[in-house]
Amino acid sequence: MRRVALAVLLLGAAVGTSPAALAKDFVYAESQAPAHMNPLLATYMNILRVDELLFDSLVRQGRNNKATEPGLAESWTVAPDQTSVSVRLRQGATWHDGEPVTADDVTFTVKAILDAGNASPDHDRLSVVREVVADDARSVTFRFTRPVREPLEKLTFKVVPAHLFGGKRVRADDPFGQKPQGTGPYRFVSRSAADNTIAMERVAGHPAGCSIERVVMKEVPDREAQKSTFKYGGIDAIVKVHHNDLKELSAIRHVNIVPYAQNSWWYMAFNLSRPHCRDPRFRAAVLTALNREKTMKAHLGRGKVISGPYAPTTAYYDHKIAPVAHDPDRASSMLAAAGYRNDGGTLSRDGRPVKLTLAVAPGVATFQEVVLDLQSQLKQVGIEVEVKSSFDARSWKRDVEEKRAYDLALGSWVFDEQASIYHLFHSQGRDNFVGYRNQVVDRYLDESLNTIDPVVAQNLGWKLHAVLAEDLPYAFLWSLEFSTAIWDRVQDVRIHPYYYFSFVCDWK
Amino acid sequence: MRLAAILVASATVLAACSKPPADAGASSPAPGYSLGKGWRAAVAADPAVLGNQGTDAWVRLWENDLLGAVQEFKLAGGTDEASAGAARALISVASFLRAASRVQLALEVEAAEYRVAAAGRIEPGVHTPLVLGWALLRTGAADKAAAVLKTVAPEDRPLADKLLAGVPVGEVVAPAWREKASAANGKLDLWPLVEGAKPLFVETVRDGGNEASLRHRDPDLLAVTARAASLEAIEVVGKALGAFAFLECEAAAGASHAERVASSCSRALQPEPVPWFIGRFGVAETDDDLAALARARRDAVSAMSTPGSDRQRLLVAARDAGAMGAFVLASAAWTLGPAALGDVGRDAVIGFATERLAEVRAHVDQTAASWTGPGATELKRMQAAERQGAAVATAAAETLMLAGGRLHLAVQGLESVYAPGRASFLDARHSPEYLVMLAAAYFDANRFPEGIGILRSLEATYPVIGGLREVAELVSVQRSLDTRGAARRE
Numbered sequence: 001m002r003r004v005a006l007a008v009l010l011l012g013a014a015v016g017t018s019p020a021a022l023a024k025d026f027v028y029a030e031s032q033a034p035a036h037m038n039p040l041l042a043t044y045m046n047i048l049r050v051d052e053l054l055f056d057s058l059v060r061q062g063r064n065n066k067a068t069e070p071g072l073a074e075s076w077t078v079a080p081d082q083t084s085v086s087v088r089l090r091q092g093a094t095w096h097d098g099e100p101v102t103a104d105d106v107t108f109t110v111k112a113i114l115d116a117g118n119a120s121p122d123h124d125r126l127s128v129v130r131e132v133v134a135d136d137a138r139s140v141t142f143r144f145t146r147p148v149r150e151p152l153e154k155l156t157f158k159v160v161p162a163h164l165f166g167g168k169r170v171r172a173d174d175p176f177g178q179k180p181q182g183t184g185p186y187r188f189v190s191r192s193a194a195d196n197t198i199a200m201e202r203v204a205g206h207p208a209g210c211s212i213e214r215v216v217m218k219e220v221p222d223r224e225a226q227k228s229t230f231k232y233g234g235i236d237a238i239v240k241v242h243h244n245d246l247k248e249l250s251a252i253r254h255v256n257i258v259p260y261a262q263n264s265w266w267y268m269a270f271n272l273s274r275p276h277c278r279d280p281r282f283r284a285a286v287l288t289a290l291n292r293e294k295t296m297k298a299h300l301g302r303g304k305v306i307s308g309p310y311a312p313t314t315a316y317y318d319h320k321i322a323p324v325a326h327d328p329d330r331a332s333s334m335l336a337a338a339g340y341r342n343d344g345g346t347l348s349r350d351g352r353p354v355k356l357t358l359a360v361a362p363g364v365a366t367f368q369e370v371v372l373d374l375q376s377q378l379k380q381v382g383i384e385v386e387v388k389s390s391f392d393a394r395s396w397k398r399d400v401e402e403k404r405a406y407d408l409a410l411g412s413w414v415f416d417e418q419a420s421i422y423h424l425f426h427s428q429g430r431d432n433f434v435g436y437r438n439q440v441v442d443r444y445l446d447e448s449l450n451t452i453d454p455v456v457a458q459n460l461g462w463k464l465h466a467v468l469a470e471d472l473p474y475a476f477l478w479s480l481e482f483s484t485a486i487w488d489r490v491q492d493v494r495i496h497p498y499y500y501f502s503f504v505c506d507w508k
Numbered sequence: 509m510r511l512a513a514i515l516v517a518s519a520t521v522l523a524a525c526s527k528p529p530a531d532a533g534a535s536s537p538a539p540g541y542s543l544g545k546g547w548r549a550a551v552a553a554d555p556a557v558l559g560n561q562g563t564d565a566w567v568r569l570w571e572n573d574l575l576g577a578v579q580e581f582k583l584a585g586g587t588d589e590a591s592a593g594a595a596r597a598l599i600s601v602a603s604f605l606r607a608a609s610r611v612q613l614a615l616e617v618e619a620a621e622y623r624v625a626a627a628g629r630i631e632p633g634v635h636t637p638l639v640l641g642w643a644l645l646r647t648g649a650a651d652k653a654a655a656v657l658k659t660v661a662p663e664d665r666p667l668a669d670k671l672l673a674g675v676p677v678g679e680v681v682a683p684a685w686r687e688k689a690s691a692a693n694g695k696l697d698l699w700p701l702v703e704g705a706k707p708l709f710v711e712t713v714r715d716g717g718n719e720a721s722l723r724h725r726d727p728d729l730l731a732v733t734a735r736a737a738s739l740e741a742i743e744v745v746g747k748a749l750g751a752f753a754f755l756e757c758e759a760a761a762g763a764s765h766a767e768r769v770a771s772s773c774s775r776a777l778q779p780e781p782v783p784w785f786i787g788r789f790g791v792a793e794t795d796d797d798l799a800a801l802a803r804a805r806r807d808a809v810s811a812m813s814t815p816g817s818d819r820q821r822l823l824v825a826a827r828d829a830g831a832m833g834a835f836v837l838a839s840a841a842w843t844l845g846p847a848a849l850g851d852v853g854r855d856a857v858i859g860f861a862t863e864r865l866a867e868v869r870a871h872v873d874q875t876a877a878s879w880t881g882p883g884a885t886e887l888k889r890m891q892a893a894e895r896q897g898a899a900v901a902t903a904a905a906e907t908l909m910l911a912g913g914r915l916h917l918a919v920q921g922l923e924s925v926y927a928p929g930r931a932s933f934l935d936a937r938h939s940p941e942y943l944v945m946l947a948a949a950y951f952d953a954n955r956f957p958e959g960i961g962i963l964r965s966l967e968a969t970y971p972v973i974g975g976l977r978e979v980a981e982l983v984s985v986q987r988s989l990d991t992r993g994a995a996r997r998e
Binding site: 040043044045048064065067122124125127128148149150153154191240261264265267312313314315316319361363364393411412413414415416417418419421422423424431449451457458461478497 | 954955956957959960961966981984985987988989990991992993994995996997998
């Protein structure tokens with residue numbers, strides 16, 4: 001009987017029928033489970049996505065992807081001169097543990113974000129907040145250092161419960177991050193280390209009124225395994241499907257493919273404190289040795305090879321700067337001119353062979369074929385590369401970003417619509433893990449933070465593009481097109497290109 | 509929303525610009541006529557509509573026609589009639605070139621004009637002393653310029669004096685713009701600025717060329733607003749052209765199907781509203797249906813645009829007539845703009861288009877369900893279903909866009925049909941004007957990367973798109989300037 005059932009299941013999958021219904025559950029796959037779920041410290045996209053389910057912001061994203069809808073705030077008043085905004089919290093709003101939401105929660109959250117020691121990704125967004133005051137238990141006023149054109153956009157941070165932190169500094173390893181209590185449309189139920197899942201259930205009475213009862217995040221590290229699990233109904237959605245996999249998935253009946261443009265790009269970063277990588281001639285040669293077009297098309301699919309630190313669909317990308325062409329012979333000549341010798345396929349300088357470590361970030365480690373391809377291309381010009389790809393978020397932060405124990409680092413950055421590269425390349429930037437220092441770049445980045453003129457901002461972006469394409473603290477690789485694959489038992493799916501689950505309560 | 513509306517309108521411009529009708533009025537030596545009355549009027553009204561890249565393409569077209577006109581003049585042996593025709597053509601060309609800041613070329617053409625017409629006259633309203641003086645200054649003829657600039661009207665005197673003093677036109681007006689930006693005190697918003705600055709921009713153009721837009725890469729607000737203002741012009745032009753195309757097509761709608769397909773309307777003018785809508789929606793099976801629909805549409809347009817008519821009654825009747833009525837309303841929206849539909853009409857159109865989208869999905873799924881395995885016949889059926897589905901979905905989405913306020917629904921509907929791997933958004937089957945509208949829909953949904961990506965993909969083939977894309981980029985930057993962002997790791 002069991003064999004028959006299995007055969008029916010396999011046949012169903014082969015001809016593209018829907019897998020067995022999962023009632024009101026929705027299971028989605030991430031290639032790595034979030035290290036924690038604390039929204040104040042959501043430095044990874046997998047955290048951002050799960051937090052969109054668990055937490056509310058004061059103002060939510062509207063259907064035009066702008067902050068327009070009531071969230072934890074039921075109403076607000078923007079001062080005529082746009083230097084302040086007062087919000088009124090939703091009547092009867094409670095945390096998932098039953099405690100009432102108060103204005104103090106909001107002030108605590110803002111202060112935690114603005115505490116530089118917390119290194120919150122939302123710090124820059126809120127840096128224009130001069131003061132946040134609880135007017136009464138349900139009312140909060142934000143005062144800004146200058147008029148703010150779109151003040152509601154400042155209110156899209158996730159609010160956390162002050163009472164669970166007891167006035168202490170927020171830390172990534174705080175127990176709250178493993179057992180979060182939010183006010184979002186879904187509450188945290190459990191996290192299973194055994195099968196790497198996070199289970200969430202719908203909050204009854206939440207004003208968003210979601211249709212789906214339970215959401216489960218399931219870690220499926222391998223891309224092929226993700227596809228197989230999806231095809232046989234083990235998961236309902238793959239968050240990020242690369243173009244090369246689309247043909248296979250979209251051929252399945254009852255699978256919808258939902259494209260979305262994510263503002264992101266891949267890089268191979270150079271540790272500028274290491275002997276070879278600090279030499280700009282070496283960096284230029286490495287870039288010239290890489291066949292980015294071939295690698296991208298062969299393993300990832302549709303996208304664009306980039307010449308600088310922006311996605312080509314942003315206004316800051318300067319299309320006049322062409323990507324460096326792949327030319328291994330020229331790369332060898334450049335290396336020779338920089339004092340390197342190639343003896344029988346092994347590159348050396350001052351009698352010592354060139355051996356580099358390539359650290360692969362957890363978010364891209366699933367693309368082993370990309371890593372091997374790049375490794376092989378560098379080998380062609382004599383550069384030996386030892387690959388380290390077993391990082392998780394914590395070890396990456398410790399070994400790569402803090403100890404800087406690497407020569408090359410392969411990874412991907414994802415940006416919101418501001419596409420700010422400030423912290424990546426400013427000498428004081430918190431994400432400048434390559435140790436890049438350039439006064440001109442610092443000045444451009446400082447200016448770009450303060451300008452209110454779109455033409456100036458765009459020009460600064462182009463200038464930054466030009467300088468960074470010349471200096472090459474990173475070898476800028478490519479920007480890709482993405483889609484989500486989702487079984488059509490879930491209808492009305494609309495995806496926010498950055499926060500992803502912003503419209504989950506419309507899904508049916 | 510505004511940018512989206514402008515882009516929707518400009519889709520029509522794009523179609524006309526990229527496909528000038530080859531046959532209409534080809535025998536005339538006047539380039540304006542041979543390129544279409546709508547375009548002549550539109551470009552004459554404001555050449556800045558084209559932007560720099562568009563101007564380059566446009567100048568090439570004019571030059572071709574100009575050569576033709578001169579050739580005809582020569583062939584005709586310099587008769588008075590031919591001379592007058594050629595002179596008219598040259599005046600048009602010169603005036604366009606001047607306004608499009610191709611001053612040197614304009615002067616050369618003017619010289620030809622003078623030769624042809626054998627008269628040194630200055631056309632009022634075309635050759636203003638200010639324009640001519642500035643043009644002469646640009647070409648180094650300072651003495652002649654000074655003489656001409658002395659004759660300017662009193663209101664132009666301050667500007668003429670500055671020009672004579674050697675102050676570049678851009679610098680004459682730029683301080684005023686900076687003052688505006690400073691007064692904005694951090695509350696900079698592109699569109700109010702455009703509104704306030706439009707007279708200055710118009711002044712700059714009238715003054716002999718959009719110097720400002722040539723400086724578009726300078727960190728100068730003048731550049732942004734100048735280009736934005738030119739987009740406003742596009743909106744106006746788009747509407748004018750939409751109406752123009754409609755009239756042309758309507759004339760052809762009474763003909764038989766074969767004649768209709770072969771008509772200049774369907775070949776040369778995009779979009780071709782009546783057959784275009786009907787063909788894509790499949791609401792008219794016979795020529796009688798078609799004729800009835802054309803009449804209904806004409807009546808609807810007439811009633812909806814006539815003050816004092818019982819518009820509401822008409823809208824309700826159209827809504828109650830189901831798909832046919834909704835079609836009539838949708839097609840009327842092409843001429844009158846979505847606002848003319850009112851809430852009742854808009855809901856009817858949206859309901860109709862949404863219904864068609866659902867039908868498309870069901871149809872594609874149904875066909876897919878009958879696909880039992882690999883095989884040429886099944887595959888062809890599947891592909892045919894997808895093609896048909898894509899065509900109807902496109903039409904439905906366009907209607908949703910036109911009906912206004914439902915752009916996100918249009919994008920959602922399209923994305924559900926155009927799944928990558930099945931069909932691509934940027935498939936060659938799709939018309940450029942449709943893709944521009946799709947970009948507009950993305951902009952309306954604040955999905956700028958997708959919209960910009962679509963425009964950029966079109967830009968190589970249709971240079972005029974460059975101006976649209978540039979403005980879209982700046983709007984995207986402007987919208988996000990106040991909200992500092994974050995980078996996160998995947």
